[in-house]
Structure formats: C-alpha cells, structure tokens
Amino acid sequence: MTDMKIEELSEAISGEVVTPGGEGYDEARSVWNVRFDRRPKVIVRCREAADVQAAVRFARQEDLEISVKGGGHAYAANTVGEGGLLIDLSAMRHITVDAEAKTAKVGAGVKWGEFHVATEKHGLAPVGGTVSTVGVAGFTLGGGSGYLSRKYGMGVDNLLSADVVTADGELVHASESENPDLFWALRGGGGNFGIVTTFEFQLHEVGPQVLTGQVVYRFEDAAAGLRLYREFMDEAPDEVGCYAFILRIPPIPEFPEESHGQLALDLVVFHPDPTAEDAFRRLLDFGDPILAFTMPQALTELLQAFDAGLPAGQRYESGSHDLRTLSDEVIDAFLAQIGSMPGEFTMAYIGAGGGAIARVDPAATAFPHRDAPYGYHVLAGWMDPAQDAEVTDWVSRFQEAMTPFATGGVYVNLLGTEEKQRVPAAYGTNYERLVEIKKKWDPDNVFRMNHNIQPNG
Numbered sequence: 001m002t003d004m005k006i007e008e009l010s011e012a013i014s015g016e017v018v019t020p021g022g023e024g025y026d027e028a029r030s031v032w033n034v035r036f037d038r039r040p041k042v043i044v045r046c047r048e049a050a051d052v053q054a055a056v057r058f059a060r061q062e063d064l065e066i067s068v069k070g071g072g073h074a075y076a077a078n079t080v081g082e083g084g085l086l087i088d089l090s091a092m093r094h095i096t097v098d099a100e101a102k103t104a105k106v107g108a109g110v111k112w113g114e115f116h117v118a119t120e121k122h123g124l125a126p127v128g129g130t131v132s133t134v135g136v137a138g139f140t141l142g143g144g145s146g147y148l149s150r151k152y153g154m155g156v157d158n159l160l161s162a163d164v165v166t167a168d169g170e171l172v173h174a175s176e177s178e179n180p181d182l183f184w185a186l187r188g189g190g191g192n193f194g195i196v197t198t199f200e201f202q203l204h205e206v207g208p209q210v211l212t213g214q215v216v217y218r219f220e221d222a223a224a225g226l227r228l229y230r231e232f233m234d235e236a237p238d239e240v241g242c243y244a245f246i247l248r249i250p251p252i253p254e255f256p257e258e259s260h261g262q263l264a265l266d267l268v269v270f271h272p273d274p275t276a277e278d279a280f281r282r283l284l285d286f287g288d289p290i291l292a293f294t295m296p297q298a299l300t301e302l303l304q305a306f307d308a309g310l311p312a313g314q315r316y317e318s319g320s321h322d323l324r325t326l327s328d329e330v331i332d333a334f335l336a337q338i339g340s341m342p343g344e345f346t347m348a349y350i351g352a353g354g355g356a357i358a359r360v361d362p363a364a365t366a367f368p369h370r371d372a373p374y375g376y377h378v379l380a381g382w383m384d385p386a387q388d389a390e391v392t393d394w395v396s397r398f399q400e401a402m403t404p405f406a407t408g409g410v411y412v413n414l415l416g417t418e419e420k421q422r423v424p425a426a427y428g429t430n431y432e433r434l435v436e437i438k439k440k441w442d443p444d445n446v447f448r449m450n451h452n453i454q455p456n457g
Contacts, residue, residue: 005058006019009055012054013054015044015045015047015048015091016044017044018045019042020039030072031077032071032077032133033074033075033316034312034315035316036080038077038081039082040080040083040085041085042064042085042086044085044087044088045090046087047092048197049165049197050171052089055085055087056165056169059087064083064085065083065085065449066081066085066087066446066447067079067081067084067087067449068086068195068447069089070090070108070109071133071135071137071139073135074413075318075379075413075415076417076419076451077417078449087195089107089109090109091109092110093110094106094198095114095118097122099124102124102204103203104118104124104201104203105201106136106198106199107197108195108196108197108198108199109135109137110136110137111136112131112134112135112136112139113133113303116300116303119203119207120207120299123205124203124204124205125204125206126201127155127157127158127201127204128144128146130147130303130306131306131310132303132304132307133307133310136199137196137199138191139155140155141189141190141191142190142412144158147270147302148241149357150238150352150354150356151204151241152356154357156186156187156366159186159187159200161178162174162175163196163197164179164182164194164196166194167441167444167446171197174186182441184365184437185434185437185438185441186366187365188366188368189434189453190450191447192448192450192452193437193438193441193442194447206272206299207299208300210270210271210272210297211269211270211273211276211295212268212271212295212297212302213284213292214268214269215267215283215293216264216265216289216290216292218259218262218265219246219338221288222263223332223335224287225265226265226331226334227331228282228283228286229244229267230326230331232282233352233354234373236352237279238355239276240269240270241269242267242269242270242283243268243350244265244350245265245347245348246263246264246265246335246341247263247266247346247347248261248263249264249290259290269283270302280294309345309347310345311345314344314382314383315381315388317391317395318378318395318414318416319378319380319395319396319414319416320376320415321375321376321399321402321405321406321407321409322375322406322407323372323374323375323376323402323405323406324372324373325373325405326373329405330402333401334350334376337397341394342387343380343387343391344382344383347378347379347381348376348377348379348398350375351377353373353374362428362430363430366427366433368409368428368429369407378395378399395416408425409428410426411426412426412451415451423453427453435454435456435457439455443455
C-alpha cells in the first residue's frame with residue numbers, strides 16, 4: 001500500500017484518511033475497553049455513506065481486513081483490528097426527527113445520549129440503551145435491550161429501515177419491503193452483513209420526564225431482596241422495568257460514609273409514567289434498605305446516571321447467560337460467586353425479560369431469545385493490567401457456576417472476548433438462516449471483525 005494509494009483514497013472521500021503517526025490516529029483507534037490496543041494500517045474517518053463505500057472498495061482492492069467503529073463500546077472490542085483498515089463512523093452523527101410520524105433517522109456514529117436529547121424535545125423516545133455513551137449502531141444490530149424494552153420490544157423490533165453498504169461497496173436500502181432478507185438479518189445479526197450508515201427508528205410517546213429510583217440493600221440482605229425481586233417482576237406489568245445489581249456503594253453523600261465501598265444489592269427501577277411511584281411500593285417498603293427512593297427525572301439524565309460507573313479507558317470483561325428461571329438455587333449460586341468481586345468498576349446484575357419482548361415470534365427477526373424470563377450479566381472492570389488474569393479467571397468461574405441454570409442462549413452484545421464458540425448459541429434457531437443470508441450478502445466474509453457468522457457455517 002503506497003503513499004500514492006493513500007492519496008488517491010483521500011481524494012475520493014469527503015472525510016479524512018489517517019495513517020500511523022498522523023494527527024488524530026490514536027484518538028480514532030481508541031476504544032472503550034483498553035485491554036485492546038490495536039493499530040490499523042489506515043483509518044478512514046467517514047462523513048457520509050459514499051466515504052464508507054470508497055473505504056470498503058479500497059480495502060478489498062488492497063486486501064486489507066476491515067474493522068468498523070461506531071460507538072466503540074463493544075465488550076469484545078471487535079471494533080478495531082490489528083493492521084488492516086478501520087472504517088470510523090463516529091463523525092456520522094446526523095439525527096432527523098419526524099415528530100408527526102414519530103420516527104427518526106440517525107447516523108451510525110450517534111450515541112444514545114445525543115439521540116435522546118434530539119427526541120426528548122418532542123416528547124418522544126426511542127427504545128435505547130441504559131448508558132448514554134453506548135453507540136446506537138452496535139446496540140441495535142445485536143438486538144438492543146433497555147429500559148423501554150418490556151413495553152415496546154427490543155431495539156430491532158423498532159427498526160424500520162436501514163441504509164447499508166454491502167461487501168461489494170454498494171449502497172442499498174433494507175426494510176420489510178426492500179431487501180427483506182437483509183433487513184431480517186440486520187435485526188440481531190450484528191455487523192455480519194454490511195455497514196449500516198443510517199438507521200430509521202420508530203419512536204414512542206415517552207418523556208421528557210419518567211419515573212426512576214433505586215432501592216439499595218446491604219449485601220447480607222441480598223438473597224431476600226432477590227427473591228422479592230423475582231416475585232415482583234414475575235407479576236409486573238409491561239411498563240415496569242427493574243434491574244437487580246450487585247455493586248460496591250460509591251463514595252457519594254447519598255450513602256452513609258460507613259457503607260462506602262461495601263457490596264450491596266441495588267434495585268434500579270423505571271416506569272415511563274413519572275407519577276407511578278405506587279408501582280414500586282412493594283420494593284420501597286421491604287426490609288431495611290440503605291437507600292430507597294423514586295423520583296421524576298428526564299430520561300436523558302437517567303441515561304447519564306451510570307456513565308461514571310463504566311468509564312472509557314479501563315479494562316473490561318463480560319460474561320452472560322440467559323436463565324431458565326430465577327429460583328432460590330439460582331439466586332444462591334449467583335451470590336456465592338460474588339466473593340471479593342475484583343476490579344474497581346466490577347458489577348453483576350440480573351434483568352427480567354417478558355412483556356413485549358416475549359410476544360414477538362423468535363423467527364420474526366434474527367434476535368431469537370424471546371422466551372428467557374431472566375438473564376444474568378457479570379461485567380468486570382479494572383485499571384491495573386497486572387490484574388488481568390485474576391479478574392478474567394473470576395469471570396470464567398462465575399460463568400461456569402451459572403451454566404447449569406442457563407437456557408443455552410445468550411444476548412450477542414454481551415459475549416466476552418474469548419467466546420467465539422458461543423456465536424451459534426447467540427443466534428439459536430435462526431443461525432442456519434443467518435448463514436444462508438451471509439452467503440448471499442458477504443460470501444467472502446469481508447465483515448468478520450465481529451461475533452462472526454461464517455458463510456460456510
């Protein structure tokens with residue numbers, strides 16, 4: 001790859017081409033999970049779909065492996081490859097809201113925080129994530145689970161169309177009526193089938209104020225609190241959202257000083273109606289919590305509430321299973337693994353399925369795991385590279401302990417760094433159909449820096 005070739009690529013795009021040592025190179029290749037410090041041969045910072053097309057064609061001509069970075073928040077850090085060509089979509093941050101139609105079109109570099117800011121002024125909201133810094137693209141292509149999912153379905157259930165650059169460098173439109181096989185695969189199949197440059201979403205009349213809150217119990221009360229959580233969520237209407245976190249109490253004034261740094265159970269509650277405090281009365285009145293409150297809050301502020309607990313520039317590992325049940329045995333096994341919970345930013349949580357998620361046919365989109373009543377996720381975060389083996393071994397033991405209670409399925413966006421063997425399980429009964437669509441749209445596996453669906457199965 002000569003300087004002349006790089007110059008030709010630069011002239012062909014409206015964005016920027018950056019090579020090692022160039023201005024902005026380190027910023028463009030950086031990702032949220034700094035366990036991975038990869039150096040592409042060339043980075044194309046795209047501003048429009050035509051830039052993405054040119055980058056794909058160039059990479060194929062020069063036999064460069066393609067990686068694609070949107071928000072850069074992936075646990076497994078597949079967004080940036082070693083060597084090869086990085087297609088950086090982070091500058092593609094256009095957002096257009098059609099308030100009358102309750103739809104929005106957004107670029108592939110948009111993050112959930114800014115998307116919600118754009119829709120909030122219209123009293124509308126997308127089905128988005130739970131952290132403002134997560135990118136729209138990766139979240140959606142993997143399925144997309146968040147605060148509004150029990151009410152309005154997964155992110156993919158609210159995707160109306162997509163503009164996609166294919167492995168041949170062509171720009172196509174995908175929807176229920178146009179390239180429907182590609183559209184089906186994009187809704188849960190990850191980045192395997194092309195590079196989405198623009199997403200069109202259905203919006204909902206939510207906000208700007210919603211109801212949020214936390215009920216925090218000492219760790220010694222966590223087993224009783226999780227049994228209450230199970231009973232509460234088994235009966236909860238679709239509007240009710242609640243995540244059960246095990247984490248360390250942060251050193252902030254809202255908590256007694258003697259509790260700072262201690263393990264606790266934190267039930268994070270959500271309701272789209274800011275006046276629905278009574279919906280959580282059973283949780284608020286239970287036991288002797290360290291902290292218990294609900295309050296109206298802007299949805300945009302809620303999304304920012306947990307950003308500090310998952311800062312960029314740290315080391316992360318992920319482990320997850322869909323669970324068949326949340327029995328007492330499962331709760332005991334979950335809590336038994338917490339132990340010292342290594343890592344300054346480590347947490348583990350249980351989330352409930354059901355609601356609108358479960359009412360969609362598993363074959364309607366590529367996201368198949370509609371019937372799991374609960375899921376567990378351990379997210380380890382730490383700063384010191386010397387702790388890598390200790391923390392990743394702990395995550396592995398946690399995973400092993402929870403496996404007997406698992407359905408076999410897993411949400412693809414939560415796969416860890418060494419879990420390639422679980423990709424078929426992530427797609428379940430839809431895997432073979434995804435392989436066939438991969439053969440059609442990307443037979444050479446050009447888009448393989450992901451949780452990869454290989455065209456040969």
